[in-house]
Amino acid sequence: MASNGKQPAGAIATRWVEIGVAVALVVVGAIVILDSHRVGVGWAPDGPRSGYFPNIIGWILAAVGAWIVGETVYRWKSLESKVFVEREQLKPVLQMLLPTIAYVALVALIGIYVASMIYIGAFMRVQGRFGWLKSLAVAIAVPVAIFLLFEIWFLVPLPKGPVENLLGY
Amino acid sequence: MEEIGNLMHGFAVALTWHNLVFMLVGILLGVLIGVLPGLGGANGVAILLPLTFTMHPTSAIIMLSCIYWGALFGGAITSILFNIPGEPWSVATTFDGYPMAQQGRAGEALTAAFTSSFVGALFAVLMITFLAPLVAKFALKFGPPEYFAIQLLTFCSFVGMGREPPAKTIAAMMLGFALAAVGLDTMTGTLRMTFGQTQLLQGFDFLVAVIGLFGLGEIFLTMEEGLAFKGKSAKIDPAVVLRTWAQLPRLWVTSLRSCLVGCWMGVTPGGATPASFMSYGMARRFSKDGDKFGEGQIEGVVAPETAAHAAGTSALLPMLTLGIPGSPTAAVLLGGLMIWGLQPGPLLFVEQKEFVWGLIASMYLGNIAGLLIVLTTVPWWAAILRIPFAIIAPVIVVICAIGAYTVHNNMFDVVMMLGFGVMGYLFKKLRYPLAPLILALVLGDMAETSFRQSMLLSGGSMSIFFANALVGSIVTLAILLLCWPLIGYLLDRWRASQGRPKRA
């Protein structure tokens, strides 16, 4: 967390992220409380019911979340210069995050092996600026090693797609 | 002493050439399994189990238990190098192990982890050798209130205000408890917080959370600095083993305490994962460098690793003597015993002497062999950090995804892992501590279950937690530990006020 005086343009301020996360906590707390009331929050003769502990937890969570919101608003001015992440820092983070989201979606669609090949290969080629040969070699070697290790030796089935089906798996 | 004679006989059984080969194969497979988050000891043992039906039971159990030792050793490797716990019990190892690796001390951290694992296991095996019947009787004393007391103790020894803001510590902990409550309530069979979503039926597994929060979260954080690993400067230096060993003897108090905690948790059976947390928490509390924990203290690696390995080893004792498995791997081993026609239970030690003492002897040999193998590989593991980040990052993500998927063979867990990854990044930057969240996720469900079982037993009366000396003293100890910072603070004030003139 760098706090070098004035906030540079394009950076995300900590206070906004702080409030966002705290509000999310309050929401989660509220959901927990609501559901606990559905299953019963009381103390039956033979001990607490299903929702007893979750209810308490929900209230504490919501309260702490609200406290953090309040504290952030109270210190709003003094937090002005605090930067959560700068643009040139955010870029590489997104360069990691977005492909990873795409990767998870791909795994669901076409199985983990082909998705991993594309992901590793593309990441190395685009982000790491490795040559085609090197990128391809790693992109193929890793999924093949994983395939041998999991599917063949340890008989742990991983998500597979049309390509694996074509090969008989 | 009869035990010594039996043990010597056991060594004679275990020390045949083909048994030694099985031992080596087992250890190597185990380390591999331990390193990959997607494979657990249970996988390895389950897969090899069918192959062992035609083997002699003693050879079979030697090989299978060596997989178990190997996995215990191997779990620490990815925790230290990449902040990804390979096994549940190595979560606490990341707290100081990963910072050490970032400072270029990966070799040191790995050596400390492996050596402490060995010490913990050795202590547990000695206990099994000489105190097995006694310990088995002690384990029988544990009913629901005692379990709850232990979980409370684990919690109290770990909790304590760190450097993070108190409100955020509480928030993280409560979030962990809330996540732990999702899924089926085992006490009443009602579904909680699933909102009709079949994906949520199995709840939030703590391994998925850990892989996301720690592993992925760390990768996102690292990306801020660009495509580079902080630990890149790690030198390959075989002498690091000896230099680390020179530091370890002065930590003997921590080691001994961790051994005791581990054995106790393994036997009762609280499990290796809570044992590692409890041991880490106690080490931090009682160490004079306690406030430096989390910044790369070697003690913070020694404590959880010793306890985890001691617990993992001693967990085999209740399995053999009572037929209750202390871990999923032990459960699969238990199935194996039955298939070989051996009945685990109180009579196993009497009826199957050769098998039992062969197994115990293999615990000694397997751990010595394991230590030698993993120590020779320390420089190579440390060298992984020299691989360019642009190669290692996507590979880590792939391995994380596999790890998350295999927990329940469920694609939804991979999506959740991604969610936890983003959460880990946000929380780390906003100074929410992650450890209380993880601990709450591990313990929340267990503690609630044993608390409500106790309430059923007592008809809703809290007095059950002080009903006998055992449970009463554990609960009291827990409360004392919880109040430790306060007590320390008051003591300091009192001392200070003694020195100062009275206020008007």
Place this chain on the structure above:
Amino acid sequence: MDRQLICRSLAAAGVAAAFAVTPFAASAAWEPTKPVEFVVPAGTGGGADQMARFIQGLVAKNNLMKQPIIVVNKSGGAGAEGFLDVKSSKGDPNKIIITLSNLFTTPLATGVPFNWKDLTPVAMLALDEFVLWVNAESPYKTTTEYMTAIKGGSAGQFKMGGTGSKQEDQIITVALEKSVGNKMTYIPFKGGGAVAVQLVGKHIDSSVNNPIEAVAHWRSGALRPLCVFDSAPMPYPTKITATQSWQDIPTCKSQGLAVEYQMLRGIFMPPGVTQEQVDFYIDLFKKVRATPDWKKFTEDGAFNNTFMVGKDFVEWVTKAEGTHKTLMQEAGFIAK
């Protein structure tokens, strides 16, 4: 012997690889073309898991099938996760599931939408028995003595431990309470092994453990069986303790406790598979049951060794579903 074994395992991997490249090997009858996923709707180490892993081993050991069996645990939501997975794998012939009583109890107790009719019934492998156990140091030598004590005590004074909530153990407990006419306190634990140990440690008064879960403690003299919840004694005359065999345990009915209950250990497949595919598995399990290892396994666990397929099996399951519905309705276990 051992070296041979390693060779064989390597060969098996080789065979699997060979099959990978020739998926459409021409043959008369249907055979699995990929490794068969064997779903266990329960955690590792339980009775169903043990049986599934045992079958996995038997099939590999005796080479009963060209493809390997892979055991996969899907225990979430009291097994609902596993059943839903099989239900949604319509037409997949390379997937089978072993059932516990949660085939009936989980949808009733939690309202999760599945029913055995969503699956294709294959075969009943065996029925698991339930035995009433007390600690050997307790004063109750017979069922009648224990029942009298429960009746004479205050409501909820006697504590019954069992696996899970609103599942088989609690159903038996409720039926037992009804027969005796007084309440017990039912305490749910995570697994049968833990329940038996809690009984040995005297934290509970009795349990209804399956034979295999408690036999070790019986042999060591820590537990005492009172009666079995079946219509006839278990047909295993081999002595377990110095004086008693499974056969010597009387039925609960003969002791004045009119409760009968057995748990299905059956095999189901996803919906939409062909009869030819079902027949392959029926044939496979017939072969499994013919092995001496299986005989020993059922004897050790004192299983009720009934085998059923086809219409008989469907009729049995239909009847069992009805029984569970009635029992759970009476106990108030049905989800609203």
